Amino acid sequence: MITLGVESSCDETGLALYCSSQGLLAHTLFSQVDLHALYGGVVPELASRDHVKRLVPLTREVCDKAGITLSQISNVAYTRGPGLAGALLTGAMMARSLAWSLDVQALGVHHLEGHLLAPMLEEQPPAFPLVCLLVSGGHTQLIEVRGLGDYTLMGETIDDAAGEAFDKTAKMMGLGYPGGAALSALAQSGDAKAVSLPRPMLNRPNLDFSFSGLKTAAITRWKAFSGTEAERQIFMADLAASFELAVVDVLMGKSVKALEQSGLSTLVISGGVSANRTLRAAADAMQRNEKLTAFYPRLEFCTDNGAMIALAGSRRFMRGEADELAVNVRPRWPLEELTSNSKLRSDYQ
Numbered sequence: 001m002i003t004l005g006v007e008s009s010c011d012e013t014g015l016a017l018y019c020s021s022q023g024l025l026a027h028t029l030f031s032q033v034d035l036h037a038l039y040g041g042v043v044p045e046l047a048s049r050d051h052v053k054r055l056v057p058l059t060r061e062v063c064d065k066a067g068i069t070l071s072q073i074s075n076v077a078y079t080r081g082p083g084l085a086g087a088l089l090t091g092a093m094m095a096r097s098l099a100w101s102l103d104v105q106a107l108g109v110h111h112l113e114g115h116l117l118a119p120m121l122e123e124q125p126p127a128f129p130l131v132c133l134l135v136s137g138g139h140t141q142l143i144e145v146r147g148l149g150d151y152t153l154m155g156e157t158i159d160d161a162a163g164e165a166f167d168k169t170a171k172m173m174g175l176g177y178p179g180g181a182a183l184s185a186l187a188q189s190g191d192a193k194a195v196s197l198p199r200p201m202l203n204r205p206n207l208d209f210s211f212s213g214l215k216t217a218a219i220t221r222w223k224a225f226s227g228t229e230a231e232r233q234i235f236m237a238d239l240a241a242s243f244e245l246a247v248v249d250v251l252m253g254k255s256v257k258a259l260e261q262s263g264l265s266t267l268v269i270s271g272g273v274s275a276n277r278t279l280r281a282a283a284d285a286m287q288r289n290e291k292l293t294a295f296y297p298r299l300e301f302c303t304d305n306g307a308m309i310a311l312a313g314s315r316r317f318m319r320g321e322a323d324e325l326a327v328n329v330r331p332r333w334p335l336e337e338l339t340s341n342s343k344l345r346s347d348y349q
């Protein structure tokens with residue numbers, strides 16, 4: 001069974017072909033980062049318009065890459081939500097129409113389920129049950145995953161998402177948008193112990209996060225700096241490294257706590273921030289010290305992509321799921337809604 005996956009929830013147009021027996025056949029991606037960088041953030045209308053331009057050429061390209069024709073596609077999965085309404089609609093309409101014209105089934109899948117399953121695109125995939133640390137530009141959550149569609153929210157951010165905190169701090173330092181990766185690159189030449197920053201909520205017993213205060217602390221330190229241009233360059237790298245380590249300390253500290261509380265030993269880290277080098281190194285160190293196992297996607301599948309949507313769709317098609325002809329996108333869509341017998345979040349508080 002070959003599933004075409006279509007991702008268009010924000011500023012990346014991703015197409016992929018996933019075969020239920022052979023795994024990922026091919027994927028293509030167009031990132032709109034340069035388009036939005038000019039405005040310092042994603043402009044929803046521009047995002048939708050650009051998706052419209054890219055979807056069909058990228059579909060052709062992914063088929064060429066995989067060496068298949070459209071007629072060999074068994075079904076089509078697309079991102080139903082969460083995301084930008086207009087951007088979601090472009091992918092949903094294209095996917096649903098293509099499925100209709102090919103007389104195959106279509107299915108709208110959850111973007112975060114895609115992220116959560118992304119490490120399963122690798123040769124040595126994690127097995128359920130597991131704890132997932134989902135860290136992206138819009139979400140920071142710890143989820144107990146018992147199986148496909150069996151999700152219990154263990155904790156989440158009460159204010160900024162980790163990626164959002166990275167982006168806002170980077171923007172303030174003049175590193176552009178989205179600046180998470182740039183801040184992380186700069187951090188490599190800095191001293192992570194140079195600037196003392198808080199580890200918000202780390203010592204609280206619950207599994208919630210808060211990054212807004214940490215971001216403000218970094219901005220305050222930045223604004224208070226006075227020195228020569230050469231000193232400023234050094235301070236910038238030190239601040240980036242110190243900020244990055246503070247975020248990673250909190251993310252890993254809470255993840256280990258979540259594993260202890262759930263009695264599970266497998267941690268999956270996914271979403272855009274899972275591309276962070278220091279976070280990946282901390283996960284590797286955790287494996288060595290704690291007899292726990294950590295998985296994260298290859299770099300290109302940390303941020304938004306079509307491969308994770310094709311995989312999530314494939315798993316759900318295998319269970320016999322499919323949509324009617326109507327297209328419904330869900331710009332806001334809590335992941336726990338996918339769980340039929342959702343456990344109370346308060347189980348973990």
Ligand code: KG4
Nearest residue numbers: 136137138163180184272273275276303304
């Ligand atoms: O998953 P994603 O592509 O989009 C959402 O669904 O939000 O995540 C994008 C986020 C952005 O905030 C970006 O700055 C962050 O992931 N990010 C990083 C790194 N690469 C991407 N944050 C820290 N370090 C990185 N290397």
Ligand code: ZN
Nearest residue numbers: 115136303304
């Ligand atoms: Zn995402």
